[in-house]
Amino acid sequence: TQSTRPQRLLGAVQKNATRGDPRSVVKAIDHFCRNQEWAMNVGDEKGCILDSVVSEVNPATVLELGTYCGYSTVRIASLLPPHAKLITLEFNPDFAAIARQVIAWAGLEHKVQLVEGASGDWIPKMKEQFGVETFDLVFLDHWKDRYLPDTHLMEECGLLRKGSVLLADNVICPGTPDYLEFVRSSPRYKSQYFKSHLEYTKVEDGLEKSVFLG
Ligand SMILES: Cc1ncnc2c1ncn2[C@@H]1O[C@H](/C=C/CNC(=O)c2cc(-c3ccc(F)cc3)cc(O)c2O)C[C@H]1O
Numbered sequence: 001t002q003s004t005r006p007q008r009l010l011g012a013v014q015k016n017a018t019r020g021d022p023r024s025v026v027k028a029i030d031h032f033c034r035n036q037e038w039a040m041n042v043g044d045e046k047g048c049i050l051d052s053v054v055s056e057v058n059p060a061t062v063l064e065l066g067t068y069c070g071y072s073t074v075r076i077a078s079l080l081p082p083h084a085k086l087i088t089l090e091f092n093p094d095f096a097a098i099a100r101q102v103i104a105w106a107g108l109e110h111k112v113q114l115v116e117g118a119s120g121d122w123i124p125k126m127k128e129q130f131g132v133e134t135f136d137l138v139f140l141d142h143w144k145d146r147y148l149p150d151t152h153l154m155e156e157c158g159l160l161r162k163g164s165v166l167l168a169d170n171v172i173c174p175g176t177p178d179y180l181e182f183v184r185s186s187p188r189y190k191s192q193y194f195k196s197h198l199e200y201t202k203v204e205d206g207l208e209k210s211v212f213l214g
């Protein structure tokens with residue numbers, strides 16, 4: 001039977017990356033996507049911006065919406081302090097299965113909790129299920145029309161505190177117009193655009209960093 005692109009991406013990691021070395025896993029995926037098959041990872045250029053925001057926030061609790069193959073999960077988790085936790089939500093079981101193996105190859109299982117299911121179902125259960133108070137950092141990279149409703153849901157569930165940082169991928173391409181309008185006009189957020197390019201291309205895209213003001 002035919003393999004899927006995520007399966008071929010995992011194969012490239014297992015072939016070219018060193019077990020337990022997150023940076024080699026990131027490099028292997030970027031090489032695969034640039035030279036073999038494009039895939040919707042945040043990529044190396046926007047990934048550097050992601051890294052700088054993670055390092056600046058130095059979060060104890062991180063929520064990632066949309067794991068896909070675990071590329072950004074590995075980038076984020078590799079920068080977290082010792083007892084920090086990253087919870088990542090993925091509702092496609094095939095993607096989740098690949099991501100678990102990518103995260104394991106990087107040796108980061110102990111820092112990552114991959115939860116299979118829809119963000120809308122799991123966000124209201126974060127406190128009771130995972131003992132989370134609030135998230136210091138949220139990385140939004142799932143369906144683009146879910147960014148705004150899930151942001152409202154996180155606010156309603158008391159998962160954001162004064163200073164919580166939302167970092168959203170693809171605010172230009174494919175684009176998240178309703179989300180961008182909201183975070184840029186709401187008095188409860190301080191928003192900043194980091195211009196970059198769509199992963200592995202010359203097309204403009206960027207990340208929007210929005211600090212919740214409480
Ligand atoms: C609601 C919800 N809950 C849990 N997981 C969810 C979810 N919605 C999607 N997911 C999961 O996240 C992943 C989805 C991500 C959506 N990302 C995209 O659609 C996406 C698309 C592009 C893109 C750009 C230009 C082009 F020409 C073509 C594609 C680039 C990107 O960086 C992207 O993140 C996989 C999916 O199963």
Ligand SMILES: [Mg+2]
Binds near residue numbers: 040042141169170
């Ligand atoms: Mg993306």
